[in-house]
Amino acid sequence: MSEAIPVTVKNKLAFVRRVFTHFCGDARVSFEGVLDQCHFASLQTHHTPDNVLARSTVWPKLDFVIVPLEKETVEPILNAVIPGQRIVHDIIHVQIEKNGQLVLGAYDNFHRDCCVFHPGDVEELVDELEADGIIRSVRRT
Numbered sequence: 471m472s473e474a475i476p477v478t479v480k481n482k483l484a485f486v487r488r489v490f491t492h493f494c495g496d497a498r499v500s501f502e503g504v505l506d507q508c509h510f511a512s513l514q515t516h517h518t519p520d521n522v523l524a525r526s527t528v529w530p531k532l533d534f535v536i537v538p539l540e541k542e543t544v545e546p547i548l549n550a551v552i553p554g555q556r557i558v559h560d561i562i563h564v565q566i567e568k569n570g571q572l573v574l575g576a577y578d579n580f581h582r583d584c585c586v587f588h589p590g591d592v593e594e595l596v597d598e599l600e601a602d603g604i605i606r607s608v609r610r611t
Contacts, residue, residue, distance in 0.1 A: 478582040480606040482558050490544050493568050497539035503562040505533035508550045513537050526563040
């Protein structure tokens with residue numbers, strides 16, 4: 471695949487669980503939003519955006535955190551962002567970086583026009599998500 475794949479997410483919680491599991495290993499995930507209820511205490515976190523995982527909102531300035539996305543951190547991350555549907559209501563932007571490349575950007579609360587897989591080896595994952603009804607539609611450009 472050489473071009474980005476925009477997707478429309480139908481089931482946000484299942485989507486997050488699946489993509490975190492799929493991309494874990496030599497990866498990082500960033501969250502931007504109101505993160506005071508997200509407890510990442512047991513995880514190594516960074517609060518400074520970088521060239522790959524950058525802030526998406528200039529104003530108002532939202533909380534921002536980068537967390538390593540490894541096999542052993544997937545469940546602690548999910549335990550921080552899923553209760554109370556924080557991933558749906560409090561977290562505005564989610565980005566995943568793997569091996570130094572942005573692979574997923576889910577912006578504006580997973581808005582249908584703002585969720586995209588970036589170029590890479592994601593065709594099989596996208597097909598699975600579509601077949602499982604986790605994403606409603608895929609527009610391949």
